[in-house]
Structures are given as C-alpha cells and as structure tokens.
Amino acid sequence: MSGRLYGLGIGPGDPELITLKALRLLRACPVLAFPAPESGDSLARSIVAPHLPGNQTEYAIRMPFSAERFPARAIYDEAAKDLGAHLEAGRDVAVLCEGDPFFYGSFIHLFDRLAARFPVEVVPGVSSLTAGAAALGQPLASRNDVLTVIPAPLDDDAIAARLAQSEAAAIIKPGRHGPRIVALLTKLGLAGRARYVERATMQNQRILTLEQIDPQTMPYFAMILVHRTDGAPR
Amino acid sequence: MSGRLYGLGIGPGDPELITLKALRLLRACPVLAFPAPESGDSLARSIVAPHLPGNQTEYAIRMPFSAERFPARAIYDEAAKDLGAHLEAGRDVAVLCEGDPFFYGSFIHLFDRLAARFPVEVVPGVSSLTAGAAALGQPLASRNDVLTVIPAPLDDDAIAARLAQSEAAAIIKPGRHGPRIVALLTKLGLAGRARYVERATMQNQRILTLEQIDPQTMPYFAMILVHRTDGAPR
Numbered sequence: 001m002s003g004r005l006y007g008l009g010i011g012p013g014d015p016e017l018i019t020l021k022a023l024r025l026l027r028a029c030p031v032l033a034f035p036a037p038e039s040g041d042s043l044a045r046s047i048v049a050p051h052l053p054g055n056q057t058e059y060a061i062r063m064p065f066s067a068e069r070f071p072a073r074a075i076y077d078e079a080a081k082d083l084g085a086h087l088e089a090g091r092d093v094a095v096l097c098e099g100d101p102f103f104y105g106s107f108i109h110l111f112d113r114l115a116a117r118f119p120v121e122v123v124p125g126v127s128s129l130t131a132g133a134a135a136l137g138q139p140l141a142s143r144n145d146v147l148t149v150i151p152a153p154l155d156d157d158a159i160a161a162r163l164a165q166s167e168a169a170a171i172i173k174p175g176r177h178g179p180r181i182v183a184l185l186t187k188l189g190l191a192g193r194a195r196y197v198e199r200a201t202m203q204n205q206r207i208l209t210l211e212q213i214d215p216q217t218m219p220y221f222a223m224i225l226v227h228r229t230d231g232a233p234r
Numbered sequence: 235m236s237g238r239l240y241g242l243g244i245g246p247g248d249p250e251l252i253t254l255k256a257l258r259l260l261r262a263c264p265v266l267a268f269p270a271p272e273s274g275d276s277l278a279r280s281i282v283a284p285h286l287p288g289n290q291t292e293y294a295i296r297m298p299f300s301a302e303r304f305p306a307r308a309i310y311d312e313a314a315k316d317l318g319a320h321l322e323a324g325r326d327v328a329v330l331c332e333g334d335p336f337f338y339g340s341f342i343h344l345f346d347r348l349a350a351r352f353p354v355e356v357v358p359g360v361s362s363l364t365a366g367a368a369a370l371g372q373p374l375a376s377r378n379d380v381l382t383v384i385p386a387p388l389d390d391d392a393i394a395a396r397l398a399q400s401e402a403a404a405i406i407k408p409g410r411h412g413p414r415i416v417a418l419l420t421k422l423g424l425a426g427r428a429r430y431v432e433r434a435t436m437q438n439q440r441i442l443t444l445e446q447i448d449p450q451t452m453p454y455f456a457m458i459l460v461h462r463t464d465g466a467p468r
Contacts, residue, residue, distance in 0.1 A: 007368075009360070009364070010357070011253065014255065015254075016253065016254045016255035016258070017253045017254070017255055017357075017358065018253060018254060019245065019250065019251045019252060019253055019254075019255070019360060020249075020250045020251070020252060020253075020254070021250040021251055023249065023254070024250070099410070100360075100364040100368075100374075101368070102364060102367040102368055102372070102373040102374045102375075102378055103363075103364050103367075103375065104375055104377070104379075105373075105376075108373045108376045111285050111373065115371070120371065122367075122368035122371065122437045123251075123365070123368065124246070124251065124360045124364040124365045124367070124368040124435075125360060126243070126253060126334075126358045126359060126360055127361070127364055129337075130243070130336060130337050130358040130359070130361055131358045132335040133337075133356075133358070134241075134243075134334075134335070134336060134338040134356035134357065134358040137354065137356065139334070139336040139339075139342045140334075140336045140337050141336075141337065141338055141383065142338055142339075143338070143385070144385040144387050144388055145338075145385070146382060146383065146384055146385070146388070147382070147383040147398055148380060148381070148382050148383075148400075149375065149380065149381040149382075149383075151377070151378040151379070151380070152376050154378055154380070158380075161399065162380055163398065165314055165395065165396065165399060166382075191334065201358075204315075
C-alpha cells in the first residue's frame with residue numbers, strides 16, 4: 001500500500017498559529033519535505049522546528065531565488081520523483097507549506113505532479129491574507145464587500161482594473177515589484193488608503209506607511225491592503 | 235486596568251483546525267462570547283466545546299435568522315455594552331469567530347464598537363475559503379491568478395462583472411440566494427467550471443455538483459468555486 005501525501009498548512013509564521021491537526025500530522029509522518037532557498041535554512045522548517053520530534057527523514061526542495069519557469073519545473077519534477085519513491089514505498093510524506101497549501105502555495109506544483117498517483121490530503125492553514133489583516137488591526141472584508149487578491153507581478157493596467165472593482169484588495173508577493181506597486185498606488189490616488197505589513201506574525205514583522213517603506217527592499221512575504229470603503233458603521 | 239478583547243478565529247468547523255494560540259486564549263479568558271441563533275445552540279461554541287474548561291462566563295449574542303440591518307445594529311450595540319462592562323471591570327473577553335474574525339466575520343461589528351475604548355487582539359484563523367478548497371481537492375489560486383471573493387447577496391450584474399475579471403472566484407454566503415446564483419452560473423456558461431462544498435470540514439460536509447444540489451436548501455456556510463483557467467501544468 002502506498003503512502004499518503006499531506007499538504008500541511010503551517011500558518012503565516014508564528015509557530016503558535018499552527019493547527020492541532022497540522023501539528024499531529026507533522027509529528028506522525030516519517031518523511032517531511034519543505035521549500036528552501038538554494039543554500040541556507042528553510043523558513044517553513046524554522047516555523048515548525050519547536051514541534052519536531054527529531055527522528056524524521058527530511059527533504060529540502062531547494063529553489064534558486066531567481067528561478068524562471070523552466071528551471072523551477074525541473075526542480076519540482078525531481079522533487080516529485082524523489083517524494084513519489086517514498087510514497088511508493090508506503091511512507092507518508094508531509095509537505096510543509098507556509099500559510100495555506102492551496103492559497104498560492106508552491107505545494108500546488110507537487111500536487112499537480114502526484115495527485116493522480118497517490119492519495120492526497122490538504123490540511124488548510126491560516127493564510128498570510130488573514131494574518132496580515134489581523135496584524136494591521138483592520139478587517140479584511142465585511143458584509144457584502146468584494147475582496148480581490150492581486151499578485152504583484154501582474155502589469156499596472158491589470159492591477160488598476162482590479163482595484164477599481166473592489167471594495168477591498170490585497171496586493172500580495174510584492175518583492176522586486178515593490179517600487180512599481182508603490183508608484184502605481186500613488187498615481188491612482190490610493191496611497192492614503194493603502195496599509196502595509198511585511199512578515200505578518202513573524203518575529204521581524206513590520207507595519208509601515210507607504211511613505212516609510214523602502215520599496216527597493218520589499219520582501220516577498222508582504223502585503224498591501226487597499227480599502228475603498230470608508231468604514232461606515234456596520 | 236481594563237481587560238483585553240480577543241477576536242479568536244476558531245477555524246472552519248473541524249475542532250482540530252483551531253490554532254494553538256486560539257486554544258490557549260480560549261481556555262485562559264474568563265469571559266467567552268459567541269454568536270448564536272435566536273434559540274438553540276451556537277455553532278461557534280459547539281466547535282470549541284471539546285476544549286472548554288467549564289468555569290467561564292458565557293455570553294451568547296443571539297441574532298434572529300432574518301435580522302435586517304437595524305435590529306442587527308441594536309443587538310450588537312447591546313452586546314458591546316455588556317461585553318464592555320466586563321472589559322471595564324478588568325476581565326478579558328474572547329469572542330469566538332467561525333473561520334477568521336476579519337474575513338466577513340460578525341466580530342467586526344463588535345470591533346467597530348469597542349476598539350476605540352479597549353485593547354483588542356485578533357487571532358487569525360483558518361477561513362472557510364481555504365478550508366473549502368482543501369475539501370474540494372482543488373487549489374484556490376496559484377501563480378499570478380487573481381482571486382475574487384464574491385458575496386452571494388450582490389446582484390447578478392455585479393457578480394457577472396467580477397466573474398469575468400477573475401481566474402479564480404469564490405462565491406460565499408449563498409443561503410437564500412442559492413437558486414439565483416445557480417441560475418446565473420448556468421446562464422453564463424460557467425456551471426461546468428463551478429464546484430460546490432457546504433459546511434467544509436464539519437461532520438456534515440457535502441461536496442456536490444451544481445446539478446446535484448437543491449439550491450432551495452443551500453446553507454449560508456457554503457461556497458462555490460469557479461475557475462476560469464484550465465489547470466495547465468505549472
């Protein structure tokens with residue numbers, strides 16, 4: 001009998017924001033896999049490090065920071081082959097996923113490659129989206145607001161069109177797109193309605209105004225919330 | 235010194251999908267508040283019931299099922315007054331929130347009324363949005379997909395405009411709007427791309443095709459995911 005592939009949402013960064021279910025499976029699976037940079041420590045592994053029993057096989061999926069689509073595909077092909085061998089041998093594999101596995105998670109690449117051959121269970125986690133709103137002390141969306149999640153790599157016209165149609169928007173994954181996004185929000189007259197948080201719930205979380213941030217050094221794990229509604233009494 | 239108001243995200247329904255942090259605060263606060271129907275049991279309280287120590291003051295915020303805006307306001311005003319008295323007396327108050335407090339949560343009504351007077355901390359939780367995608371075994375959004383969350387009470391034209399602009403959309407809170415939403419998706423030719431889950435992660439979770447569901451009895455805690463992309467290899 002083959003093993004089961006788990007996509008474990010481990011939450012946004014605070015080790016206390018893992019669920020009981022993810023914690024149970026994290027400790028029970030003989031094989032742990034996690035994303036990692038080309039060299040150095042894995043953020044996902046560091047989030048759960050306090051919980052690890054210490055007797056598991058660990059597998060780092062190492063991704064060059066600037067990987068373009070084709071090298072990334074080859075890396076996921078290789079990881080799927082290696083993890084597939086564990087599954088074929090009957091060993092359960094838990095893939096650690098920052099936030100939630102199915103919310104823009106790199107787990108989706110493994111899911112696409114392995115779900116047809118092995119049983120898969122996804123354990124949802126607290127996403128950076130709601131963690132960011134909690135950190136900012138600002139509701140993400142309420143009543144009949146439309147909420148739009150916009151990846152920062154999209155071009156300016158696409159982002160502007162989505163912002164125009166949403167009461168609440170979250171621009172995610174800014175990273176190197178930070179300077180362009182800040183310039184766009186300013187041009188659209190939305191800078192005053194934008195709120196910024198990076199690394200929400202992590203020890204180095206920062207909340208800044210758009211004027212305070214240095215867009216040149218905006219991390220990937222950051223979010224800009226833009227509310228068009230005025231927060232009238234509800 | 236006044237008490238602290240906690241908005242505790244307790245997750246989508248499975249009691250094991252609560253976070254360690256919410257569990258700790260849930261057990262530590264002397265006062266628990268939770269939404270409840272006009273008569274009968276609170277869903278939020280039932281989710282955490284296995285974890286309760288049994289020595290807390292409990293406060294049910296009872297809302298008639300069909301409350302219109304003005305009765306609802308009066309009910310939240312009253313709850314804010316009563317919970318504010320606990321906070322003034324120095325007692326911490328934990329408000330139980332299905333899913334995440336700031337993701338379309340009724341907690342926002344209390345936050346609006348109390349945040350200016352008392353310290354507030356929001357503990358993010360696993361939302362029904364990602365729990366629904368996990369239950370369906372279908373990624374919510376990946377790579378540079380735009381994700382739109384659309385409340386079902388919006389009118390057909392507004393919903394159609396948002397669906398046209400999104401690679402991935404989640405229509406939430408269908409309830410009595412179910413028949414209209416199913417008719418709209420069919421008219422737009424999107425029925426084949428829509429997937430439906432109700433009460434995700436609860437014991438009575440159901441996954442159905444649009445043809446299988448009876449839209450007349452669609453619950454409030456249900457979601458329709460609509461993906462316009464074809465799921466090409468990533």
